[in-house]
Amino acid sequence: MAAGATAIVCAFVLGERDLLRAGVLVLVLPLLSTLAVSRTRYRLACARRLNPSRLPVGHESRVDLRLENVSRLPSGLLMVEDQVPFTLGGRARFVLERIEPRGCRELSYRIRSDVRGRYRVGPLTVRLADPFGMVELIRSFSLSDTLTVTPAIVALPPDRLGGAWTGGGDSLARTVALAGEDDIAPREYRHGDDLRRVHWRSTARHGELMVRREEQHWQSSGTLFLDTRRTAYWGEGQASSFEQAVSVTASVGSHLGRAGMGLRLVTDAGEVLPRSVAYEGAFEGALLDALAVARTSRNRSLTTGMAALRGSGGQGRDGDGLVIAVFGILSVEEAGAVAAARPGNASHVAVLIDAVPPEHAGPPVHAPKPASGPGSGYAAGPARLLRAGGWRVVVVRSAAELAGAWAAADQSGEEFARGAS
Structure with a gap:
């Protein structure tokens, strides 16, 4: 437009009619393009599908887009862009030359994340342009979807967990299901x-x-406890010890949920998920969704979490059957308090994350001194106190070691149960 106005002025100064015609054309063309694009009445419909919509870290999900022209006019040049967070791979752009009336185009791309969380995919934006490429108009759909990236899950061996970990007998402590x-x-x-x-x-x-009265439906029950205190872990991002604790909790919860246990999730801040009947992976899905967005807390004490673990009013919960608690680094005082808080006859298992701190980062301030000797570290002292308090203790440096430690602990529990009998 500036060039057209300049050409018109020069045409009057120089007395050139041909230059005047060219100047008018250059001046009017962008205005006509703007009018044409603004009056465009394309009616487009969009649908999106994530397959799958929930996946572990490091895995890929496929996004399928379907863009349909529901108007009676063919579309012009379209640039389609799906809004994708940078963590999932950045922008997804496509150029479509033309969509015929009542026609559709199917597009697909892949996304992945190495960081757990809940991410918004969309909305889809469409850029309309005139044939000369002078004017661009942006239209956006309101539809968006959610992708949940869950912690990594370690497959645990299909052992006889019940008899070994509850201290004897052939089955876990049982409670009546709510639907009983x-x-x-x-x-x-x-x-x-x-x-x-x-x-x-x-x-x-x-x-x-x-x-006749019908038979009761019995169901094994248990509780998962996750220590989320920031002071109990070190490191940042995927390399942090907290990520290992979250992965361990997800692995144990999925394993027990698939075995048919009714579980609940408790953290140092209180109860997160109430006990639910293990039906078709309902608790497993809710657990993974909760752990996908789990973050470290500013709590410095386990008092609230231990109270929620014991139940309201601090009363013991013998019906819990099996309690599995995942801790970071515990101080000697904290380990003693946790050992003393073991309620009733429920079987308690503590999984201690004894991850090696990075070279540039020291351990938490309250961490005890690491013990010397093979197989010992910051968790050696707290582990002894917990065992003395009746807890069964598993020490791992990362979630990758959980499968071996789980099988070894179960085998030792079987030997203990046979010796006691």
Whole structure:
């Protein structure tokens, strides 16, 4: 437009009509392009699918886009861009020359993340341009989707966890599931009972209508505890010891959930997930979603978490059956307090993350001095106190060591149970 105005002025000064015509054309063309693009009434529909929408760190997800022209006019040149966080790989751009009326285009790209979290994918933006490339108009859809990147999960061996880790017996401590029904003994008929449940032999013996009670549904129960205090871990990002603790918690929770246990999740800040019936991976999905966004807390004490672990009012929860707690570095005082807080007859397992700190970073201020000798470190002292308090202790430096330590601990538990019997 500036060039056109300059050409018109020069045409009047020099008396050149041809230059005037060229100046008017150059001046008017951008205005006509702007008017044409602004009056464009494309009607586009967009659909997006993430496959899968939840995945572990380091894995890829495929994003499928479907862009449909629902108007009666063909579209012009389109540049399509899906808004993607930089952590997932940056921008996803496509250039579409033309979409015929009622036509559609299918696009796809892949995203991945090495950092767990919950990420927003979208919305999709479409840039419309005139044939001369002078004017560009941006339109944006409101549709967006969420990608959940969960912690890495270590596959644990399919051992006989129940008998070994509960200190004897053939099964875990059991509690009645919330959906459980009455026991099998007959009872008096109540209004509304199904007549097909009438127990005629008991009816004849008691002289009144009796119905069968159905068998209770029993379910193993347990509690997961995750220490999220910032002072208990060192390092940043994926190399931090906190990431190892989160991965260990996810691995244990998934393993026990698939085994049919009803679990709940507790941290040093209190209860995060209430106990749920293990049905078709419901708790596993909720656990992974919660751990995907888990962050370190500013708490310096485990008091609140231990109170939530024992239950409301500080009363013991014998029905917990199995308690597995994942800790960072514990001081001697904290280990003693945790050992003393072991309630009732529930079996308690402590997984201590004894990760080696980076060279440029020292251990937490309250960390005890590392013990000398093979296989010992910052967790040696707290581990002895927890064992003395009745806890079964597993020490790992990273989540990758969990499978071997898990199998070894279960084997030692079986030997202990046989010796006790």
